[in-house]
Amino acid sequence: MFINVVVALCFVLNVVKSETFPSLLTTNATIAIVIDKEYLPTEYDEIKSKIEEYLVYAKREILRHGGVNVQFYAWTAINVKRDLTAILSITSCAKTWALFKASETENLLHMAISEQDCARLPQNEAITIPIIDKGQETPQMLLDLRTIGVYKWKKMIIIYDNKVSDDMITRIIRSVTKQANRIGASGISLMKLFSSSSLSIEEIRSNFKEKLSTIDPKTVGGNFLVIVSFEFVEIIMEYAKELKLVDTLNQWLYVISDTTNKITGLMRFKRLLKEGDNVAFIYNNTISKKSCKGGMMCHIEEILAGFTKSLDSAIVDEFETAAQVSEEEWEAIRPTKQDRKNDLLEKMKKYLTDYGVCDNCTTWKFETGETWGREYLDSIRSEHSIAEILQVGSWRPSDGPTMSDELFPHISHGFRGKTLPVVSFHNPPWQILKVNESGDVIEYSGIVFDIMRELSKNLNFTFNVEIVKSHFQYNVTRYNPKNETTAFLDVIESSGISTYTVPQEILELVHNKSVAMGACAFTVTEENKKLINFTSPISIQFYTFLVARPRELSRALLFISPFTGGTWLCLAATIISMGPILYCIHKYSPVYEYKGIRGKGGLATIQNCIWYMYGALLQQGGMHLPYADSARILIGSWWLVVLVIGTSYCGNLVAFLTFPKIDIPITTIDELIQHVDTLTWSYGKNTFLEAQLQVTKDKTYRIIYEHSKDVTDKRNMINLIKAGKHVHIDWKIKLQYIMKQQFQESDTCDLALGADEFFDEQIALIVSPDTPYLNKINTEIKKLHQVGLIQKWLEDYLPKKDKCWKKKRSVEVNNHTVNLDDMQGSFFILALGFLLSFIVIFTEKLWWKKVTNKENNSEVQPFTT
Numbered sequence: 001m002f003i004n005v006v007v008a009l010c011f012v013l014n015v016v017k018s019e020t021f022p023s024l025l026t027t028n029a030t031i032a033i034v035i036d037k038e039y040l041p042t043e044y045d046e047i048k049s050k051i052e053e054y055l056v057y058a059k060r061e062i063l064r065h066g067g068v069n070v071q072f073y074a075w076t077a078i079n080v081k082r083d084l085t086a087i088l089s090i091t092s093c094a095k096t097w098a099l100f101k102a103s104e105t106e107n108l109l110h111m112a113i114s115e116q117d118c119a120r121l122p123q124n125e126a127i128t129i130p131i132i133d134k135g136q137e138t139p140q141m142l143l144d145l146r147t148i149g150v151y152k153w154k155k156m157i158i159i160y161d162n163k164v165s166d167d168m169i170t171r172i173i174r175s176v177t178k179q180a181n182r183i184g185a186s187g188i189s190l191m192k193l194f195s196s197s198s199l200s201i202e203e204i205r206s207n208f209k210e211k212l213s214t215i216d217p218k219t220v221g222g223n224f225l226v227i228v229s230f231e232f233v234e235i236i237m238e239y240a241k242e243l244k245l246v247d248t249l250n251q252w253l254y255v256i257s258d259t260t261n262k263i264t265g266l267m268r269f270k271r272l273l274k275e276g277d278n279v280a281f282i283y284n285n286t287i288s289k290k291s292c293k294g295g296m297m298c299h300i301e302e303i304l305a306g307f308t309k310s311l312d313s314a315i316v317d318e319f320e321t322a323a324q325v326s327e328e329e330w331e332a333i334r335p336t337k338q339d340r341k342n343d344l345l346e347k348m349k350k351y352l353t354d355y356g357v358c359d360n361c362t363t364w365k366f367e368t369g370e371t372w373g374r375e376y377l378d379s380i381r382s383e384h385s386i387a388e389i390l391q392v393g394s395w396r397p398s399d400g401p402t403m404s405d406e407l408f409p410h411i412s413h414g415f416r417g418k419t420l421p422v423v424s425f426h427n428p429p430w431q432i433l434k435v436n437e438s439g440d441v442i443e444y445s446g447i448v449f450d451i452m453r454e455l456s457k458n459l460n461f462t463f464n465v466e467i468v469k470s471h472f473q474y475n476v477t478r479y480n481p482k483n484e485t486t487a488f489l490d491v492i493e494s495s496g497i498s499t500y501t502v503p504q505e506i507l508e509l510v511h512n513k514s515v516a517m518g519a520c521a522f523t524v525t526e527e528n529k530k531l532i533n534f535t536s537p538i539s540i541q542f543y544t545f546l547v548a549r550p551r552e553l554s555r556a557l558l559f560i561s562p563f564t565g566g567t568w569l570c571l572a573a574t575i576i577s578m579g580p581i582l583y584c585i586h587k588y589s590p591v592y593e594y595k596g597i598r599g600k601g602g603l604a605t606i607q608n609c610i611w612y613m614y615g616a617l618l619q620q621g622g623m624h625l626p627y628a629d630s631a632r633i634l635i636g637s638w639w640l641v642v643l644v645i646g647t648s649y650c651g652n653l654v655a656f657l658t659f660p661k662i663d664i665p666i667t668t669i670d671e672l673i674q675h676v677d678t679l680t681w682s683y684g685k686n687t688f689l690e691a692q693l694q695v696t697k698d699k700t701y702r703i704i705y706e707h708s709k710d711v712t713d714k715r716n717m718i719n720l721i722k723a724g725k726h727v728h729i730d731w732k733i734k735l736q737y738i739m740k741q742q743f744q745e746s747d748t749c750d751l752a753l754g755a756d757e758f759f760d761e762q763i764a765l766i767v768s769p770d771t772p773y774l775n776k777i778n779t780e781i782k783k784l785h786q787v788g789l790i791q792k793w794l795e796d797y798l799p800k801k802d803k804c805w806k807k808k809r810s811v812e813v814n815n816h817t818v819n820l821d822d823m824q825g826s827f828f829i830l831a832l833g834f835l836l837s838f839i840v841i842f843t844e845k846l847w848w849k850k851v852t853n854k855e856n857n858s859e860v861q862p863f864t865t
């Protein structure tokens with residue numbers, strides 16, 4: 001038991017100890033120096049003794065406030081112990097990485113001196129110094145840039161000239177394809193440009209042009225790494241532009257190695273940079289001077305100097321902090337191993353940046369063209385070249401690339417927050433401008449501005465709206481998006497507004513590039529395409545027509561609807577003709593004579609026979625059945641007929657009760673044309689439809705065009721439509737607005753839309769004809785379509801659904817209970833029966849009176865005359 005506790009205690013203490021590494025106040029830091037004997041078989045002893053010598057100096061001169069323990073190793077497979085603070089390794093690239101991986105969990109400060117073309121250890125965890133041969137730094141630099149993700153190219157085409165040796169190009173390819181820092185390998189295409197001093201400049205130019213024209217970015221990708229002499233850069237830039245290889249998506253990185261520090265920048269390339277280009281330059285800024293130092297020993301000493309200096313300063317820091325607080329507090333706040341490592345790393349980096357002299361003559365500079373959106377800056381427009389060249393970073397062998405900005409700023413940040421001028425005008429629901437009392441626009445909304453805001457967010461620009469007063473301008477203050485009523489009333493009132501006839505001034509402004517784009521919805525037309533370019537459509541509007549809503553037919557005559565008129569006629573004829581036939585058969589049958597029972601009543605008269613037949617039809621039977629079999633057979637077959645007729649009538653009647661009968665609506669354009677004699681129609685004036693109808697060859701549309709009739713007064717027109725005499729053809733959404741207004745005014749749904757949709761009208765934004773950003777904008781619009789945002793915005797501005805939107809024309813199909821409407825016909829019949837019987841009784845009375853009068857007269861007359 002006791003032993004268990006002790007073991008547990010020791011274990012806990014051990015854990016605590018390993019996590020809270022001893023403070024520098026009590027324990028000296030330990031550095032492991034690994035000099036790989038396999039990597040440096042000949043220089044090993046010399047280097048080791050030099051290091052020892054330097055350490056003696058460093059401990060004495062630099063590390064004044066503490067000490068450091070040094071452990072030497074001649075191999076890399078060392079067992080990394082907990083109490084190590086730092087490790088300095090001098091070995092091959094692969095072993096450096098292996099050692100780093102092995103010690104990764106121990107929070108060591110790793111300082112590595114390695115060979116060239118070696119991917120650096122993560123910059124925030126270690127210091128790596130590749131020892132690079134003079135004039136061979138290109139592969140290392142490209143590798144470094146790739147490792148830190150300055151360019152993330154999956155595919156690239158390397159264009160190089162014959163100054164680049166085969167060995168060098170192999171190393172470059174290895175650097176840009178090596179799997180490093182989770183950035184996958186790239187696909188590479190190579191293109192060698194040939195030049196020689198024996199060729200004239202014209203020959204070189206035509207050579208280059210021919211070569212470059214074979215590039216197809218679709219297959220090789222749009223990323224170009226150009227490693228050529230300074231003198232050829234301009235030629236390549238010219239042809240690349242001419243061959244349309246430079247645009248908003250393609251990236252060009254020029255690596256120019258034969259510049260010297262005498263070239264202070266690459267300003268001469270400015271004129272070749274155009275709006276929308278992505279071009280960056282890396283150039284050699286190396287100074288060759290006698291005083292320039294370099295080599296492995298120089299770096300080792302510099303690193304050791306940096307380390308001891310940083311350690312010294314860390315010790316001083318800890319002393320100062322510890323002196324200010326109590327011992328308990330110090331235990332709580334003293335740096336962990338991780339903190340100390342970060343602190344040391346930071347200090348060392350600063351030291352190397354500030355005081356590093358080894359290979360500091362070798363520097364390369366990064367510059368990039370800032371081009372996007374500059375064409376529209378007022379201050380730039382007058383100048384000869386629009387682009388600006390920005391310094392974005394530099395590279396040194398000892399600390400690698402130092403970036404102050406992106407190498408391809410527009411690829412990562414789009415327009416970089418530039419303000420672009422756009423032009424617009426009031427045209428709801430596409431563009432809605434809200435003004436305050438003094439007439440200043442205070443709010444932009446509408447579908448187009450919703451899209452513009454999304455574009456500006458994704459492409460990183462802001463926009464400045466220029467307003468063009470259109471002749472459609474009207475009181476815009478009324479618009480209040482919260483109030484649906486007023487929102488769409490606006491649109492109805494302005495139904496003269498279309499996207500087809502638009503202010504010419506806007507086209508001009510976009511065409512002459514006074515503005516970056518037109519933030520207004522335009523109909524895509526061929527003649528406008530001559531002036532400007534359209535983006536991909538933001539919406540497609542269809543035309544349809546507005547007709548009177550089909551009404552339910554009256555149900556008064558429901559009871560006759562199971563049979564057609566012809567059937568009813570036949571039925572009547574049958575009853576009437578069956579009576580006499582029965583009478584004849586009954587009369588001529590000798591059976592009655594034989595039996596001696598021929599009476600006077602019963603079927604002895606034609607009327608009675610007809611009444612009998614009628615009674616049998618209604619399944620009422622009759623008093624008198626004929627005695628003779630001949631007549632009975634006839635009646636029997638009549639009963640069968642009655643059965644069939646009766647059953648079909650009842651069945652049909654039920655069906656008609658359940659499914660109300662509706663007017664036959666006009667739903668298609670062909671049906672509309674069939675009604676050319678009874679209907680008139682009109683379509684929106686100054687619309688795309690009108691223009692299309694004027695030129696169309698289609699027979700149907702010719703008829704629409706030729707037989708159209710204008711109704712100028714809108715109110716009148718709607719009344720005509722309601723009455724079913726007129727049809728109006730326009731955009732579906734405009735008709736929806738009219739329907740909504742009609743519904744709100746009268747609270748009835750008298751209008752309906754045709755089912756046919758025809759003549760799609762594409763609506764797009766406009767940009768100037770040669771803008772490089774069209775494909776960028778189109779991509780964004782496509783994304784907006786894909787996520788359904790444009791559709792949603794459009795619906796936001798459309799009238800909300802109400803009961804008139806019901807597509808179904810047969811309503812109340814289910815659970816129809818029979819009501820008076822359905823029954824009224826039978827009551828009419830009853831009333832008719834009353835009426836008829838009154839008439840008959842009246843005539844009977846009259847007749848009787850006349851007869852008795854005559855009798856009286858004939859009786860009296862002899863006495864009077």
Ligand SMILES: *[C@@H]1O[C@H](CO)[C@@H](O)[C@H](O)[C@H]1NC(C)=O
Pocket residue numbers: 026027028059066067068
């Ligand atoms: C720490 O280093 C100093 C100077 O090198 C030395 O005098 C001292 O004995 C060392 N302390 C320990 C605990 O190793």
Ligand SMILES: *[C@@H]1O[C@H](CO)[C@@H](O)[C@H](O)[C@H]1NC(C)=O
Pocket residue numbers: 134135136137138257258259260261284285286287288
């Ligand atoms: C960079 O310039 C220096 C000095 O002009 C030159 O010695 C060195 O070879 C150049 N580097 C490359 C990679 O060409």
Ligand SMILES: *[C@@H]1O[C@H](CO)[C@@H](O)[C@H](O)[C@H]1NC(C)=O
Pocket residue numbers: 287354355356357360361362363
């Ligand atoms: C190299 O370092 C020395 C010493 O810090 C400094 O004087 C010199 O200007 C540096 N050279 C370059 C090219 O940075």
Ligand SMILES: *[C@@H]1O[C@H](CO)[C@@H](O)[C@H](O)[C@H]1NC(C)=O
Pocket residue numbers: 412413414415416417460
């Ligand atoms: C927009 O550009 C600015 C300036 O370059 C940049 O700081 C910012 O991060 C960019 N925003 C986006 C979303 O890319």
Ligand SMILES: *[C@@H]1O[C@H](CO)[C@@H](O)[C@H](O)[C@H]1NC(C)=O
Pocket residue numbers: 436437438439440441442
């Ligand atoms: C209208 O808006 C403009 C710009 O915001 C402002 O200068 C002006 O004072 C406003 N007018 C009124 C009457 O609010």
Ligand SMILES: *[C@@H]1O[C@H](CO)[C@@H](O)[C@H](O)[C@H]1NC(C)=O
Pocket residue numbers: 475476477478
């Ligand atoms: C605009 O509408 C407001 C409110 O309905 C009204 O007061 C104002 O006079 C109108 N302005 C014009 C120019 O019609």
Ligand SMILES: *[C@@H]1O[C@H](CO)[C@@H](O)[C@H](O)[C@H]1NC(C)=O
Pocket residue numbers: 482483484485486
């Ligand atoms: C919307 O505007 C109409 C007409 O101006 C007004 O009668 C109604 O009260 C408003 N509705 C709301 C919710 O503001």
Ligand SMILES: *[C@@H]1O[C@H](CO)[C@@H](O)[C@H](O)[C@H]1NC(C)=O
Pocket residue numbers: 505508509512514
């Ligand atoms: C572009 O056209 C507009 C409208 O016609 C005009 O005011 C402007 O001065 C023109 N700008 C240029 C640069 O031609």
Ligand SMILES: *[C@@H]1O[C@H](CO)[C@@H](O)[C@H](O)[C@H]1NC(C)=O
Pocket residue numbers: 529530531532533769770774
């Ligand atoms: C822009 O318009 C021009 C001229 O109408 C046309 O030649 C060109 O192909 C259009 N550009 C795009 C990207 O559609």
